[in-house]
Amino acid sequence: MKNEFITSRDVDFAKWYTDVVKAAKLCDYSNVKGCVVFEPAGYAIWEKMQAVLDNMFKETGHQNVYMPMLIPESLMKKEGELIEGFAPEVAWVTYGGSKELDERLCIRPTSETLFSDYFSNVVKSYRDLPLKYNQWCSVMRWEKTTRPFLRSREFLWQEGHTVHSSQKEAEEETRQMLNIYKKFFEEYLAIPVITGKKTEKEKFAGAEYSLTIEALMYNGVALQSGTSHYFGQKFSKAYDINFVNKDNKLEFAYQTSWGVTTRMIGALIMVHSDDFGLVLPPKIAPKQVVIVPIGNVSDVVSKIYSLLKNAGISVYVDNSEKSPGFKFKDAEVNGIPIRIEVGERDLEKNIYTVARRDTHEKINVNCDIDIVSYVNFLMDDIQNNLYNRAKDRRDKMTYKAENVEQMKKIIENNPGFIIADWCGSEECESSLRDINGLKSRCILEDEKPDHNCVVCGKKSKYRVVWGIQY
């Protein structure tokens, strides 16, 4: 049933979003402006994301480390573009106890500076390379307007930082991590993404270039969902990270960095969830199955529970004092992919009911069914259905435009991704901001432009995906 605490998604998307966050108890506002409390249900999704990604990182030879959370101002300033990009939005520590500090320290907005400083101490020879490090931590950016998971002053993320002895190897790393993010989004979060290169204007401060995965939300707004940056020798020159190469000559090292954040929880909500509450793909759902007992059915419930649990499925029994109707509603709002209703009267007919969260379909199954196989089959089916549904919608909301008028019309009707060719000038790119803040999402690297620039009509250099962004 429609949840009375959740505004309809098609009526007020922004309100619907915060209603779902609140109703599913994912996070709560705190007394600290712009910072949220990650509640158990929200943090459990993050832990599941961490487990999968951490494994992918380790399988590709990365190791976890932890850098200090504070950065001295002088260290931060060594790389000019980075400090320019971040200075307006960092939090500054000026007192330690009652003593004013000689030099103020900022809370990390990102850790290129600290990693580079560390690398400059430990990298001596090509034999020390590559160093492929990652850290899970929180970062702080003094944002003015904030929204749960999408934009907050403090958020959780992972940041990978690697050093290589050749440009080729570093560029391969940059590409590899982008592909890992794409795989994670499509196979685990069931969210299709477009990959490409950021324009000069939109790339990360201090990067040679930035690769990105871009996802489209239910309301047609684009979400930058993960980025992988190639730094070349920019940081190694600023922080003096050099090594003796195979020719016994000093060479500056080649670096990358890459990250994804708790914003991914926001993407899960805005791509899959509905007016009933949260919808989670089974592969990322902390709780995959709930069993709701109706009447005196504890023997059968115990049996189903044990079978599923022993098969490695995350299952729980809702033994609260609520009525079955309320338990169904809880399971829906919390995004449990599969609900098994075991009722006394149904058992007399040797059946019980399995309900899918994605389609709301209810299926009567015979008590003699192999429930483990069936649940595994259903979970695969739900996972695929969520992906296909999101992809169909994304494809339907991906438009082509040849001029600014067409772009305006698309955005006015129903925003989405707009594919349009571009001459490469920052002037043309910036002018599109006038259309509801339209921005380039990424350059499609595998496609050649075959139209003139969508703005100036001159010869195009790139085929670009444009969109309104979060």
Add this chain to the structure above:
Amino acid sequence: MKNEFITSRDVDFAKWYTDVVKAAKLCDYSNVKGCVVFEPAGYAIWEKMQAVLDNMFKETGHQNVYMPMLIPESLMKKEGELIEGFAPEVAWVTYGGSKELDERLCIRPTSETLFSDYFSNVVKSYRDLPLKYNQWCSVMRWEKTTRPFLRSREFLWQEGHTVHSSQKEAEEETRQMLNIYKKFFEEYLAIPVITGKKTEKEKFAGAEYSLTIEALMYNGVALQSGTSHYFGQKFSKAYDINFVNKDNKLEFAYQTSWGVTTRMIGALIMVHSDDFGLVLPPKIAPKQVVIVPIGNVSDVVSKIYSLLKNAGISVYVDNSEKSPGFKFKDAEVNGIPIRIEVGERDLEKNIYTVARRDTHEKINVNCDIDIVSYVNFLMDDIQNNLYNRAKDRRDKMTYKAENVEQMKKIIENNPGFIIADWCGSEECESSLRDINGLKSRCILEDEKPDHNCVVCGKKSKYRVVWGIQY
């Protein structure tokens, strides 16, 4: 062989400690005063600790959450004792970007205030209780003198925070978490601990009482290794956390908090390690077995590697270009519990060699041995041996004293734990500081005093363990 980069433990313990930290690449000093870089080998130990503890916490019904890292000064001040205890040692954020903040914010030194503030928003009825939360994060305390893992401005920890509807349940929780810490230390870290209650003087600011586990290092210095606090209604009254109880009356809630930190890595070093480098108990070692190939032995090495890996043992092959001697030394300094040396000439005799890190014993084994069973047996044996060795030493260094003269003599000769009865007056307790900073470690709750107070000679109330602390 003795490592030439490591000072002998018996010559200069403090230097030995930092030499081991550096040689095993556990952490590195950073450009941020008082903060260290957790390098892969050090962070991997922390990840292993986290995995085991997190599982123990979840099995006892705790859920992970994440609170903001910043605390507004006004919120911090609500509980008087807490701010008094922490004010001299917090870092203050006073600027966001270029704008001075209306109210300064401190980086969390601990999160009772934020949890309590959150609890006051969400706790309404006894039906909402208990709430049993934990968070993994870093905290900041503006220490003046710092030592890697033992005392640094920023360190990593977990902090559990729970709310209960009765004093009894909260006290049971406090005790349960102490027992989990004890179990973790003894069964996983192979470190015997004494458990007891902190004196009023030494308890956590704001607690009704604090329970502690205390370990003894190789040099006889005591390390407070984990604490579990019962708050009663102190915080719930200050932060207005009340609930409607079963009699339909408003009641202030009962709270606990408990934590362990990356200091545990320091304990592992100072209890088990030696002049050859790090020694790790197999249950907490990120890498349990290293295989060193000598000559053309790749078939046998692959076979042993696969067998061990498939059995869930953490194993790697040292395929670096170093000589076998250097590889042995690396394995020793890095604390790999078991080293398997596979040599061409040995294989002709159908044997290879297994070396234990704890005893340096080398054992020739027949190639036809069931290597998985043998390694599992050896790991158990090493784990037990490390525990027994530490316990024997601890027991030998635990003394009894009846007066101050005896205490002085013990501390002068060879510090350790001193058991002595005490009248309970803070004056007597404080006066012992004059003996090299001797402090109470904990009150032994299960033992009754049978001597007069070790200081004033009046009637005793408690049997107390005293020691010099880190």
